[in-house]
Amino acid sequence: MKYLIWLVIALAVVVWLQRTKKSMTAGAASSPDGRNPFGARKQRKQQAETMVQCAHCGIHFPASESVTNASGAVFCSEEHLRLASS
Numbered sequence: 001m002k003y004l005i006w007l008v009i010a011l012a013v014v015v016w017l018q019r020t021k022k023s024m025t026a027g028a029a030s031s032p033d034g035r036n037p038f039g040a041r042k043q044r045k046q047q048a049e050t051m052v053q054c055a056h057c058g059i060h061f062p063a064s065e066s067v068t069n070a071s072g073a074v075f076c077s078e079e080h081l082r083l084a085s086s
């Protein structure tokens, strides 16, 4: 009976660890064993990202998704870059 309790606890820990791993590796390429050498990079990604404004439509979005033209203007998409420069 004692072992059954420990088995349940062990299973709960395993399930919890897998969920934690999944949420940490979501959206990024992960190695099959769950150990990711780029863990530090992901930590940074979770922090608040710099928001920029599209020069065409005015929407705010993360700087990492921005498209910049030759004159330094920031756009939300290639489409808006094209529309603004035409």
Ligand SMILES: [Zn+2]
Binding pocket: 054, 055, 056, 057, 058, 059, 075, 076, 077, 080
């Ligand atoms: Zn836009």
